[in-house]
Amino acid sequence: MRKMSSAPRPILNIVAALIALAPVALISSAKAAECPRKDALGTSRVLEVDPATYPRVGQKSFPQTLPLRDGEVVLTFDDGPTPGVTDKVLTALATECVQATFFMVGRNAADHPDMVRKIARLGHTIGYHTWDHPHLNKMPTDQAEANINRGIEAVQTALRGAASTVPSTPFFRFPYFESTPALLDRMEKRGIAVFGADFWASDWNKMTPEEELKLLTGRLEGHRKGIILLHDPQMRTAQMLPAFLRYLQEHNYHIVHIVPAAMKTVSDRTH
Numbered sequence: 001m002r003k004m005s006s007a008p009r010p011i012l013n014i015v016a017a018l019i020a021l022a023p024v025a026l027i028s029s030a031k032a033a034e035c036p037r038k039d040a041l042g043t044s045r046v047l048e049v050d051p052a053t054y055p056r057v058g059q060k061s062f063p064q065t066l067p068l069r070d071g072e073v074v075l076t077f078d079d080g081p082t083p084g085v086t087d088k089v090l091t092a093l094a095t096e097c098v099q100a101t102f103f104m105v106g107r108n109a110a111d112h113p114d115m116v117r118k119i120a121r122l123g124h125t126i127g128y129h130t131w132d133h134p135h136l137n138k139m140p141t142d143q144a145e146a147n148i149n150r151g152i153e154a155v156q157t158a159l160r161g162a163a164s165t166v167p168s169t170p171f172f173r174f175p176y177f178e179s180t181p182a183l184l185d186r187m188e189k190r191g192i193a194v195f196g197a198d199f200w201a202s203d204w205n206k207m208t209p210e211e212e213l214k215l216l217t218g219r220l221e222g223h224r225k226g227i228i229l230l231h232d233p234q235m236r237t238a239q240m241l242p243a244f245l246r247y248l249q250e251h252n253y254h255i256v257h258i259v260p261a262a263m264k265t266v267s268d269r270t271h
Contacts, residue, residue, distance in 0.1 A: 035097035041245050043099045044072065044254035050261035051170050051193035056184065058196025058227050061177045065198055068225045072254045075100040076195065077232040078129055078173060081108055081115035088238035090122060096245040099257035102232065103129040103173040103195070106151030113158035120159060125259055127171035127195065128152050137178040144183055148172065169260050171195055198226025201237065209240035216240075217247055 056062040080086045109116045131150035153163040170192040201216040
C-alpha cells in the first residue's frame with residue numbers, strides 16, 4: 001500500500017520546485033568554483049545544436065544561423081591544432097573561463113593527438129575540418145567525402161584511440177566555406193551540421209594583433225551577435241585574443257558554448 005504524505009499540498013509544491021531548481025544551483029556553483037577570477041568573461045550559457053533543426057548555420061554562407069540573443073557570440077577556431085600557438089589560445093580562453101569550438105584538420109590532429117585530447121579535456125567542443133584542408137568544391141563528390149571522412153577518422157583516433165567516420169560531435173566546416181549541393185546533401189543525410197560563420201577576423205591576412213582587434217571589434221559592433229570565425233594556428237590571433245575577450249567582458253557581450261543536442265524526444269527537445 002502506498003504511503004501517503006501528511007504534508008499540505010502547497011508545501012509539497014514548494015519542495016518540488018526547490019528540488020527541480022537544485023541542479024541549476026549546483027551547475028552555477030560548479031561554474032563559479034571552476035573560475036577563480038570574479039571579473040572573468042565566463043561562458044554565459046550552453047546551446048544544444050541539433051543538425052535536424054539546424055543543418056546549416058552561419059549567414060556568410062547560409063540563410064539561417066544559430067538562435068542567439070543580442071550580445072551573444074560563439075567562438076570557433078579553425079585549422080589546428082598547432083602546438084605552441086594553439087596552447088596560447090587555450091591559455092587565453094582558460095584565463096577568462098571561456099569555452100569555444102575547434103574545427104580540426106585531420107592531418108594536424110594525427111600529428112598532435114595529445115593536443116586534441118587536451119582541447120577536449122578542457123571542455124571545448126571539437127568539430128571537423130577535413131583531412132588536409134583542400135578545395136572540396138573542385139573535387140569529385142566521392143573523393144571530397146573521402147577526404148572529409150579521413151579527417152573525421154584522424155580526429156576520432158586521437159580522441160578515442162579508434163578510427164571511425166562517425167563523428168563524436170556532428171559539427172563540420174568546409175575549408176574556405178566551399179561546399180557543393182551534393183556534399184551538403186550528404187552531410188545532412190548523415191546528421192552532421194555544417195557550420196559557416198556570421199563574421200570573422202580575416203586573420204589569414206597579414207596584420208598586427210592590434211589591427212586584427214580593431215577590425216574584429218568593428219565587425220562585432222555591426223553584427224551585435226553571431227558565430228565568429230578565428231584561426232588558432234595564427235600567432236596574431238593568439239596574441240590578439242586576450243584583449244578581445246576583455247573587450248567582450250567590458251562591453252557586456254556573452255559567450256555561448258555550442259554542444260550536440262542531447263537525445264531527447266521532439267516534445268522535450270530544447271535549443
